[in-house]
Amino acid sequence: MEPSDGAERRGWWIGPLLGLAATVAGLAVAELVVGVIGNASSPVVAVGQEVIDRVPTPIKDWAISTFGDDDKAVLVVGMLVVLLVAGVVVGTLAERGRLQAAIGVTVAVGALGCLAVLQRPAPSLAKLAPTLIGTAVAVGVLVLLARLLEPGGLVADAPAAEPMGVNRRRFVGGAFGVGALAIAAGGLGRLLQREREVDGERVLLAERLPLPADAAPPLPADADLLAGVEGAYPFITPNDAFYRIDTALVVPQISKDTWHLRVHGLVERELDLTFDDLLARPQVERYVTLSCVSNPVGGDLIGNARWQGVLLADVLDEAGLLPGADQVVSRSDDGWTAGSPTEVIMDGRDALLAIAMNGEPLPPRHGYPARLVVPGLYGYVSATKWVTSIELTGWQDYDAYWVPRGWSKLGPVKTMARIDTDRPSASADGRVVAGVAWAVHRGVSRVEVRVNEGPWQEAELGGVPSLDTWVQWRAEITVEPGRHMVEARAFDGDGNPQSAEPAPTAPNGAQGYPRRWIDV
Ligand SMILES: Nc1nc2c(c(=O)[nH]1)N[C@H]1C(S)=C(S)[C@@H](COP(=O)(O)O)O[C@H]1N2
């Protein structure tokens, strides 16, 4: 049977191939431009970041609980799939002779990318360049390949087999040539982007970190009460095991040499501190346990590290607080914000503008070159990573990132125990249960456990360097063969027990007793 028109004769894959070549070329050139120009934005990253910031909280919670740490990878793969599908549509339009429409869709997708870049903090022409140039390249490839299809070969009234074959070969060669160039350009772009990463300067900085004038208090010998216990966590969380929570789709790479921190708003004098200014100030070092409001009961979105930096209170004193400066709004390079009560920052606790974590410059994912750490407040209202601005405002005058998304404006860390492990003890019907407990900045005065809702029994506590860290605990219980429910509870330094009333993480932190079932 004779094909009814040229489109059918060409094969179903011609349009998709055309569109995919154009899409891949556009994306790859955009990545190349990001690599060549410093401080440019990848359109994929900008759109993904906008999705993260705009997606309703329930969907975000679902994504985090379904994909966990892979949520960002899933988002990027999802966006690429959407882009490739758009490419197929565009290519099919072009192949069917509707080149104007194909160009229109491509430009519209590019415009969406531009819009996303413009929504991000500090937009600029440099940041737009990758999207603009990438879109232009996609349109160019589209037109070029569509033209290869056109004259005298694959159109319906073309003569017979031979010219069609020649033209098809030209088209396929062109599409794959574009693809190969795109892979090379994209790869080069990623390499150049790598070059800009801060790993190198971080290694150099590690060698010249100033010694703390005010060193961390010594660790009591029994801080690691659970050393060697299987399933237990070390008192100090190693940097590479420390939980990471943030909205950044890619880890910001901010050179300490261009970094600076503006302190402004309701202050007597604005400050603009460079990283060298920070290094020159007296360094304080403290153990502080940092935790996330999204940590469920029994969860591990909590870690304990030795932080070094300068006291935030000293910086704010130097700026001079004006009346009404009730809120410390800290903002990151990527536009995330936290709002902390000024009263808390200034009440004498060791709120830090930190530059080091466990003796190393901050890892990029934990805020290099500088972040905040405030003992006693959840991370979402205090622990701004990649911090570049601190603005003093009224309490009512600004709601930071998570507040309009349904989380409380105040975020003191709740008293909580966690059961991490159980194992047989020396006695035949005995079992040792162990874990950690925290009431950051109030201290833990007591931990208790109970079996099957029986009487509470006091646990043994490890030592702590201050009230700002978690504490390890263990208790020996006696159980008969069978299945048992063990619960734990912590008391803070004022003797107040953690709440028995279960509550979810939103809006101000999970509560209720942690439970563990053990089979004897
Ligand atoms: N710039 C920036 N800083 C941020 C966040 C963020 O999304 N962006 N998240 C905060 C939250 S919710 C928490 S719990 C802590 C986590 O710090 P970590 O990733 O170093 O453990 O960082 C805080 N600082």
Ligand SMILES: [Mo]
């Ligand atoms: Mo958090």
